[in-house]
Amino acid sequence: MYPDHTPHVPAQRAVEVHQPTPLPPVVAAPAPVVAVQPGSVPAVASIVLPDGRVVTGYAINHTQPEPVAVKPVVSRTAVNVALGGVGFLAVCGGLILLTSFIAALTAFITQLIILAAVIFGGWIAVQIFSASGHQSGTTVNIRKAVIKRNHFHS
Template identity: 70%
Template sequence: MTRPDPPTTIEVHHPQPLTMHPPAAAPLVPVQPGPPPAVQSIVLPDGQVVTGYTLTPAPAPAPIETRPAVSRTAVNIALGGVGFAAVCGGLVLLTSFIVALTAFVTQLIILAAVIFGGWIAVQLFGATSHRDSGTTVNIRKAVIKRNHFHG
């Protein structure tokens, strides 16, 4: 792309003020008091008189129902999206907290199962051969008289 050559001459235009002649004052037409005449005359500023019938004013048009540029549904959907985006950070933190809490409770349950299982194993497979904790009595020569034990 090539650059155009710079202009060789510069033209300067000076604005010329417009001279305006004030309009001539219209002659006043006397109006008689009373009901308006059936035919009405109007004097224009240049002195001409226009005569015509009176016009009844046109009824005002019915107001046009204006609709907003954007529908309310679209605005509500957009605001819902903005609110959801604002909450997403908190939802991520809440989800992370729930996952961590679930892992912690799971580890507590496993720890309790290991400890309780170990206690049961010690009870079943303990080093002692006696299962009851009562006193052991070796009876060699016992005499029983009248349902009474003499040892």
């Protein structure tokens, strides 16, 4: 409601209809003919429309799709993976040989140490238990030793 207590009624607009004006056909003067080499300018094509008009323009050559590159039977990725696997196996084989070599070298060094201990121990035993007449050092002869009350008296 408006202050004058009249209901609001929207104003109606007049509908205007516009009709397109047809254009009269244009008769163009023929273009002058100029001698041109056939390979430099594309061919001109003319089309007659159903109402009698003629449309002239250059012929459009359809673009040829680019030839699809021939894919190899086996992809490069598959070849790289296979070569990587072969290289990995070669490395693993080398690592197994390396660990075998290290184990054999450790056993050899252990045997050399044991052999040296046996030979050195035998040499010491021979030195201690030999009955040779040549002795070096001080000889102490104990005679008439008397042991009283856990004391040694000479």
